[in-house]
Amino acid sequence: MRPNRVRECWAEGRPAISGWLSIGNSYSAEIVGMSGVDCVTIDLQHAMTDISDMISMLQAISATPATPFVRVPNTEPGIIMKALDAGSYGIICPLVNSVDDAQAVVHAASYPPAGGRSFGPSRGLLYGGPDYAQHADETIVRLAMIETREGLAAVEEICALDGIDGIFIGPNDLGLNLGKGTSADPTDPEVTGAIDHCLGAAKAAGKRAGLFCPSGAVARRRATEGFDFVVPNSDANLLKASLAAELSAAKST
Numbered sequence: 036m037r038p039n040r041v042r043e044c045w046a047e048g049r050p051a052i053s054g055w056l057s058i059g060n061s062y063s064a065e066i067v068g069m070s071g072v073d074c075v076t077i078d079l080q081h082a083m084t085d086i087s088d089m090i091s092m093l094q095a096i097s098a099t100p101a102t103p104f105v106r107v108p109n110t111e112p113g114i115i116m117k118a119l120d121a122g123s124y125g126i127i128c129p130l131v132n133s134v135d136d137a138q139a140v141v142h143a144a145s146y147p148p149a150g151g152r153s154f155g156p157s158r159g160l161l162y163g164g165p166d167y168a169q170h171a172d173e174t175i176v177r178l179a180m181i182e183t184r185e186g187l188a189a190v191e192e193i194c195a196l197d198g199i200d201g202i203f204i205g206p207n208d209l210g211l212n213l214g215k216g217t218s219a220d221p222t223d224p225e226v227t228g229a230i231d232h233c234l235g236a237a238k239a240a241g242k243r244a245g246l247f248c249p250s251g252a253v254a255r256r257r258a259t260e261g262f263d264f265v266v267p268n269s270d271a272n273l274l275k276a277s278l279a280a281e282l283s284a285a286k287s288t
Contacts, residue, residue, distance in 0.1 A: 036163045036170040039124045040073045040102040050258040050265055053104060056092060057271035059084035064092035067270055068099030076104040080129050093122045097162050110136050112143035119144060122158040125176035127203050132185035134192040140179060141198030145172050149198060176200050178245055181233050182208035190233050194240035201243030204233055219249035234261055
């Protein structure tokens, strides 16, 4: 089976860097996949992307060195299985508020006897290889998002669950849920304390910790703090920032 570059990064003792696709387009997916990132995450939760967009984007990423991941909208098993059958090598699931939610992710993303994933890996076989079924469970990465008070309270239980490879923190939603507003690089002590608590819980359980970051510089800082999976912003945000900077330069006198 084709290896998962994220797992290879972890085996090499370094964090994985993921691109983040908010633009539902296969060309932008290909550009990000060729940028040098270790993996590319297609966002089905908040991005302007649907299932048919996802499939063409996964096809585009397949032609690049990067490993494809998908952030699904929720714990609904049909969407998780669809993303995996279409060739995703990683699932990031939002709003995991309890160990039961985390178990639902594991169940949908694992074949029996470890889970209840139905067999029919369509593009998974094309991308992963003919031995996909034998190695999928150990190759796919499953990350549970911690972004609510409930998830924060249950983070130790979630990290301890077999089949969950780690957690992924949404700092904006975490800040909102703690009543502190949004910031991709928060400075409020309660929010930063919650992030540190999540990182510590993951490390104590021998699991991985990921975080969405507003820039490459912040992603690098977070990696030095111990995060194993960092996202240096999304394609849409980077495009907006680049256009704003270039427009400012063009208008300068």
